[in-house]
Amino acid sequence: MTDRQRVLLIEDEPNIIEAIRFVLSRDGWQVATHPEGRGAVEAVRDRMPDVLILDVMLPDRSGYDILADLRADEALRDLPIMVLTARGQSKEREMALEIGADVFMTKPFSNAEMLEAVRALAHRRDTA
Amino acid sequence: MPAFDVILGACVLYAALLFVIAFLAERLSVRGRARWLRGPVVYTLSMSIYCTAWTFYGAVGYAARSGLEFATIYLGPTLVLVGWWTLLRKLVRVGRSQRITSVADLISSRFGKSNLLGGLVTLLAVVATTPYIALQLQSVTLSFAVFSDGPQAPDLNAIALWVAAGLAVFTIVFGTRRLDANERHDGIVAAIAVEAVVKLLALLAVGLFVVFTVAGGPAETFRIIDASPIAEWQVQPGRWVGLTFLAGAAFLCLPRMFQVLVVENSDERHLATASWAFPLYLFAMSLFTLPIAAVGLGRMPEGANPDLFVLTLPLAENQEALALFAFLGGFSSATSMVIVAAIALATMISNHVVMPIWLRSGPPGALVSGDVRHVAIRARRVSIVAILALGYAYYRLSGGGEALAAIGLISFAGIAQILPAMLGGLFWRGATRVGAALGLGLGLLIWGWTLFLPSFATGLPQAVMASGPFGIDLLRPQALFGIGGVDPLLHALIWSLLFNTAGLVIGSLLTFPSPMERLQGAAMVNVFRTKPGARGWQSTHVEAEDLLVMAQRILGPTEAQAVFRSAAIRQGKAGYLPDPDQEFLEGLERELAGSVGGATAHAMLGQITGGGSVSVEELMRVADETAQIMEYSARLEAQSRELARTATQLREANEKLTRLSVQKDAFLSQISHELRTPMTSIRSFSELLRDGAGTLDPENRARFAGIIQDEAERLTRLLDDLLDLSVLESGQVTLRIEEAQLADVLDRAIQACDGGGPVMIERSGRAEMRLRTDPDRLAQVFINLVTNCRKYCRVDTPRLRIVSRLSGDAAEVDFIDNGPGIPATEQQMIFEKFARGGDSRAAGGAGLGLAICREILGRLGGSIAYLPGQGGAAFRVRVPLAQRDVHAAG
Structure with a gap:
């Protein structure tokens, strides 16, 4: 099972990590996590996940800054990224999509929707 | 001697005749058929009011006492008329173009329609004229007394009263009938002209009688004069020059002379006639003065009053008809003077005292022109009565006699104080209101001190006369600044006019004229540059400059210069002074009207361009606009x-x-x-x-x-x-403030946190302090701090030290843990809402705890602060003590 699809989750809330990890693991994903903004870009480079789930409201750094850094890297330009945020205004969504998010998901989300979105992202990457 | 009743009857008849003449003249004038009334002859004769009863009777007395010196009184006006004819022409021109109503109006108008100056001149005129009117009443009563030697001696005071009352009625009837813009009184002028003829003929008749009948011919008369004491009088050159000057000045400045010379003048060409005819009249009046005096001194008994020789000589020769004629001549002199003086003064009082006060105090809504006229006429009537009452009162109070005789020259000297302001105003554009007021004030002061007050027996105490006020020798009334031994009249005249002129010059040089003064100054000084009637604009640069000066005052320098420059460019001229043609003037008027209103702009331009006058109505509009x-x-x-x-x-x-x-x-x-x-x-x-x-x-x-x-x-x-x-933030929290022991509150808080985690709590310091606080809320704060320590103090053996102590009027409790503390960058933020420490995952709070602590302590009158540099996180809480403990602590 070494060719399981890998997801990197950058999120600081332990219970949310727990929920996402459970839902994706059950679907056969390999889930790695990183709990803060510091070192997040390096973690992405190290692990080169198939899909990245990025929380915006990290305690030390804005997820948007991380997103911008990632998209500035040639190697990560096509990495499928889902942005999670507890701030649901449409302004936020536009901003996330503009900076380079592929999917914008508002907390709280339904597990099925989240899973579906991650699958879609991985599929798009495979067919691209 | 004719019976007293006859004299009285003649007097009444003569007065009635004057009424009729005045009435007829008025009627002719109204019908426009009185051109001859406005001719040069009548104009010249009206000037004869210069010769009052003081001249008619007094000149002979003067000659008897002081020889030829009386001639100076005639010499002054003669020199003015012959030698300075153009000054009179200028006065008349200014008077007509500015619709001047009195000498006070002239001074006031020239210096920017100054009410102060108008009032000052009016005051001076009243002060100087009242004794003069009293003098006329005295001369009439004295002349009556001459005829009343009989047993049924009439009450002379009653006669004076009746004369005054009669004059008041005549003056009111013919002097205040209309309120003409030009203030002319045809009826009165006609009556005065008749009186002028009567008094001249009377004096000539007496003179001829004395020379040819009493003395026995001219040759004999000269012999009598040579033999009389009069011939021995020495001419004093200083006094001669001074008196001649004084007479000339009075001729110009006396309110009644100004009235007939300027106000009643209908055509300035009449001046040409008057300039030779009036000196001739004066010459005729004075021709027989010396003979009558000399013959009288020779013929009349020792101690006879030479002032009455004109009457008593014919009586002594039993020429009753001649005496009656002479009496009527004296009566004419007195009445004509009083009538014109009363009109002139009444005009001044109503225009410069009553009207300004009424306008200032009256309801502003009632300012329609009809009201103004009504008030003005009533003010004049009341003024006339008041002036004559004043004259009569002065006559009664002064007791008549010698005291009045000297008053003529004293009045002249007072009136002469107007001269510097008048001449300065007419010939020097730089003369300003402040200068005029200063000069007039100084002159008036010195005249009053050196001449007017000393003229009363009780005017100044003897000590002041002898050694000055408060012993200041330099201020002795008749030896000012230590220069004594001069004739008192000359002394006063020289000093007062010197200071007056100096005040005018210095005051004017030190101050800047207002726009109105500039306008009026230009209009009066340059009165001959403009032609009356036509728009009469003469384009000179001086006047364009005047316009610019005025416009700058109103529009501001930049805008005014821009207006002028653009006009100059339009006319194709270099510089910024355009030719003031009609088009430019109309444009300028519109420009000014935008700032000061139409009436004001029109009046101002009218002043400069046409030398035109400002009417009362225009002034009202100007004042309205300004307001x-x-x-x-x-x-x-x-x-x-x-x-x-x-x-x-x-x-x-x-x-x-x-x-x-x-x-x-x-x-x-x-x-x-x-x-x-x-x-x-x-x-x-x-x-x-x-x-x-x-x-x-x-x-x-x-x-x-x-x-x-x-x-x-x-x-x-x-x-x-x-x-x-x-x-907490909205202040709607209900606190239960009570006294509580700090130790108890701490115990409760720590107990509540017990079991939350492995934190070692060490308490030290003084905790036995009574607080005035809400114990539950304070415990909430303490719990929050202990919980925070538990959440964020990530060390193996977390310890929290709680140290309490007394600090001033509060208890201080420090919470210090052994954790990593809060980074300096976040210390500022921790009390804000949602400001969690960097590591929030385990905190489980929303980051509102410290914000709530701060709010609670704020409500409790305490405070919470972060203590940096304590090793771990450290907070210091201050809570106010109960009142008792504060005193104990203190």
């Missing part, structure tokens, strides 16, 4: 101040709102985040529990349910904190 403009601008100013204030307030409010709105957005966003985060976990795990009912192992199911419960509790805490903070 409106001032009120309007005051309103505008208030409005703009209000607007600026409102704008500032609005800007401040808007900034505050913007700040608040940004804060609110941030807060809501933060709340949203804080609410959604636990909701996310709850939703995810509850979905898992629901969907995976069969597949989840019991362990996971229990764990998920636990997470859901934790997050639900977290949500509840967050909502509690939010509500708590909201209540």
